Amino acid sequence: ATPEKSVWIIKKSLSETLTRFYPLAGRIKGNISIDCNDHGVDYVEARVNGLLSTFLSKPDAQTLRKLLPVDAESPEAGRGPLLLVQANVFDCGGLAIGVCMSHKLADAASLSTFIMAWSATALGFSQALLPDFSASFQFPPTDHASSFQQSSVDVKRVNFVTKRFVFYASKIAGLRTKAASAIVDQPTHAEAVTALIWRCAVAAASRSSSSLQSPKLSVLSQSVDIRKRVVPPLSDDSIGNLVGYFAAHTDETELELQCLVAKLRKGIKELSNSYAKRLQKDQALQVVCKSFKEADELIKRDDIINFYVGTDLCNYKLLYGVSFGWGKPIWLSKVPAASNNNVASLVSTREDGGIEAWVTLSEEDMATFEQDQELLAFAFMNPSVLEVEPITRKSAL
Numbered sequence: 054a055t056p057e058k059s060v061w062i063i064k065k066s067l068s069e070t071l072t073r074f075y076p077l078a079g080r081i082k083g084n085i086s087i088d089c090n091d092h093g094v095d096y097v098e099a100r101v102n103g104l105l106s107t108f109l110s111k112p113d114a115q116t117l118r119k120l121l122p123v124d125a126e127s128p129e130a131g132r133g134p135l136l137l138v139q140a141n142v143f144d145c146g147g148l149a150i151g152v153c154m155s156h157k158l159a160d161a162a163s164l165s166t167f168i169m170a171w172s173a174t175a176l177g178f179s180q181a182l183l184p185d186f187s188a189s190f191q192f193p194p195t196d197h198a199s200s201f202q203q204s205s206v207d208v209k210r211v212n213f214v215t216k217r218f219v220f221y222a223s224k225i226a227g228l229r230t231k232a233a234s235a236i237v238d239q240p241t242h243a244e245a246v247t248a249l250i251w252r253c254a255v256a257a258a259s260r261s262s263s264s265l266q267s268p269k270l271s272v273l274s275q276s277v278d279i280r281k282r283v284v285p286p287l288s289d290d291s292i293g294n295l296v297g298y299f300a301a302h303t304d305e306t307e308l309e310l311q312c313l314v315a316k317l318r319k320g321i322k323e324l325s326n327s328y329a330k331r332l333q334k335d336q337a338l339q340v341v342c343k344s345f346k347e348a349d350e351l352i353k354r355d356d357i358i359n360f361y362v363g364t365d366l367c368n369y370k371l372l373y374g375v376s377f378g379w380g381k382p383i384w385l386s387k388v389p390a391a392s393n394n395n396v397a398s399l400v401s402t403r404e405d406g407g408i409e410a411w412v413t414l415s416e417e418d419m420a421t422f423e424q425d426q427e428l429l430a431f432a433f434m435n436p437s438v439l440e441v442e443p444i445t446r447k448s449a450l
Contacts, residue, residue, distance in 0.1 A: 054379045056142045060098055062377055063140050063150065066175035067096060074167055074184050074292070077136040081157055085194040087135070094136040097122045105147025109438040114215040114389050114411065121151040121388055135159075136167075151388075156294055162278055163292045165369045172375035188293040191283075214419040215389045215411055218432040220246050221442045222406030228431045234311035237318045243365045243399055246408050247273070248313035250397045251361060253428045254414060255308060257421035258359050272351055274300045275320065275363040282325045299324045300351065361395045367408060370401035384438045389413055404441060 054062070071078050075089050082088040101108075101120075108116065118124070122139035135158050139151040154164045166184060173181040220228070225242050232245040240248070255271050279297040280287040287295065299320035303313060351360060364387070372385050387398050389411040396413045410432070414422055423434060 056146045056148065059148055059377070059379060060140045060142065062175050063138075064096060066171055066377070067094070067138060069179060070167070070171045070174045071136075073170065073179075076158060076186070076292070077154070077167070079135065080133070081135070081155070084157075087158060093134070094138065095122055095134045097137075097139040099139055099141045101141050101143045101149075103143060104145045105143040105149065106145070106439065108143070108149075109384060111435060112217065112384075112386070112438060113435075114217075114391075117386065117388050118391065120149050121153055123153055124391075158294065159292060160276075160278070160294045160296050161366050161369060162280065162289070162295070165372055166290050166292065168372060169375055172377050175377040182290065184292045185288045185290045186292055188287055188291045188295055191287070192293070212416045213392070213394050213413050214416050215391075215413040216419060216423060217435045218250075218410045218412060218428070219402065219436050220408045220410065220432050221402070222404060223442065224431045225406060225408065228310075232310040232314045234315060236311070236315040240314045240318075242406065242408055243367050244314050244317050245310075246399060246410060247275070247317060247363050247365065247397065248310050249428065249431060250410060250412060251313055251363070252308050252310060253422055253425045254361060254395065254397075254412070254418065255303075255359060256425065257414065257418045259305075261415070261417040261421050269304060269358075271303050271359045271361070272300050273317070273361045273363050274298055274351075275317070275365065277321060277324055278368070279324075297324050300347070359395065361397065362393070364396070364398040366398065366400045373401075373403055387411065403438075 071094065075091070076087045078091050078093050079087045079089040080092055099120075120139060120141045122137040135155040137153040141149040141151065143149070152164065152168070154167070159167075166182065170182040170184070173179070225245060228245045228249060229240050229242065232240045232248055237244070251271070251273050276296045276298055279295050280289065280291055282297070301313075301316040301320045303316055307313075307316075351358060366387055369385075373382060375381065383403065385400065385403075386409065387400050389396065389398055390413075394413055394415060396411075398411045400409050401407065402409050412419075412422070422428065
C-alpha cells in the first residue's frame with residue numbers, strides 16, 4: 054500500500070474500533086469516572102525528514118519521543134483525550150505509529166488489547182476481539198481516592214540520560230544459568246535481566262560522585278498485571294489500569310545475582326498470595342492507596358535509599374504479530390519518559406527470547422553503568438534494530 058493508503062486505513066479502522074472501545078473517546082469526570090460523551094480521540098499525521106532505516110540503525114529516546122502525539126510529561130497529557138495517535142510517514146514511505154493512552158483508564162495489557170482489535174478491524178475482522186469492561190464493576194471507583202495525598206518531596210535536580218541495551222537470547226541463556234540458585238532454579242528471562250540491571254545500577258551509584266556514600270538500602274519497585282491474580286480472575290481482555298506493585302529490598306551485602314532474583318521472585322509471590330487476593334470489591338481502592346502510600350514513604354527516605362523502578366512488558370511480544378494490511382512491525386518499543394530517573398523498562402525483541410531495556414540514570418551513574426564489564430558481557434549497547442544479533446565480542450569475564 055502507498056503511504057497515503059496506509060494512513061487512510063489507519064484512520065478509518067481507528068474510528069471503527071472506537072465504537073467498541075467507546076470509553077476511550079470519552080473524558081475523565083471528577084477524576085474517578087469516565088463520561089462516555091463521544092468527544093473523540095486525537096489523531097495526527099506527521100511527515101518525518103529522513104529514512105526509517107536510518108532511524109532504526111541507532112534509535113535514541115529523544116527522537117523516539119517526537120514520534121508521539123504528545124509529550125508524556127506535559128500538562129496536556131493528563132487532560133483532554135484519553136487516546137492519542139500519531140502516524141509518522143518517513144521520506145522512504147516507512148511508517149511508525151505512536152500511541153499514547155491514559156494510565157487513568159488503561160495499562161499496557163489494555164493498550165495491547167486495543168491495538169490487536171484495531172489491526173483486526175483494519176483487516177476486516179471487526180468482531181474478532183471485543184473488550185471486557187466488567188473490571189469496573191468488580192473494582193468500582195469511589196471518592197475515597199481523594200483521601201490519599203502524596204506528600205511533597207524535595208527532589209535534587211540532576212541531568213538524566215536514557216540509553217538502550219539489548220540482551221539477545223543466546224546471552225540471556227548464560228545469564229539465567231548464572232542467576233539460578235536453590236531458591237529460584239529457573240529464573241525467567243525478565244528476572245535475570247532485571248536483577249543484572251539492578252545490580253549494576255547500584256554499583257554505579259555507589260561509585261559515582263552523585264552518591265556521597267554507598268546506600269544502606271536499595272529498593273526496586275515493579276508493576277505486575279493482576280488480572281489472573283485477583284479472586285475471581287479477570288479475562289485477558291479486561292480493560293483498566295489493572296496493575297499491582299511490589300517492592301524488593303536489598304542492602305550492600307546482598308547484591309549477588311542469585312540473591313536479587315530470589316528477592317524479585319519473592320515480591321511477585323507475596324503480591325499474588327496476599328496483596329491481590331485482598332482486592333475484594335469493598336476494599337480494592339483502600340489496598341491500592343495503601344501501596345502508593347508505602348511507596349511514597351520509601352521515596353522520602355532518599356538519604357539512605359536508592360529507589361529504582363522496573364517495568365516488564367515482555368509478555369506483549371504478540372504485538373509483533375499484528376498487521377494493518379501491509380506486513381508485521383519490524384520494531385516495537387516503549388518510549389521512555391524524559392523526567393523519570395532510575396528506571397528500567399523491558400520489552401521483547403522481535404527475535405524469540407531477546408529483551409530490549411531502556412535504562413534511565415543520572416549522567417554520572419550512566420557513565421559508570423554503561424562501562425560495567427559484567428553488564429557488557431550480556432548486553433549490547435544500542436545495536437541496530439535491523440541486525441538479528443551482532444558478532445559476539447570477546448569479554449574479559
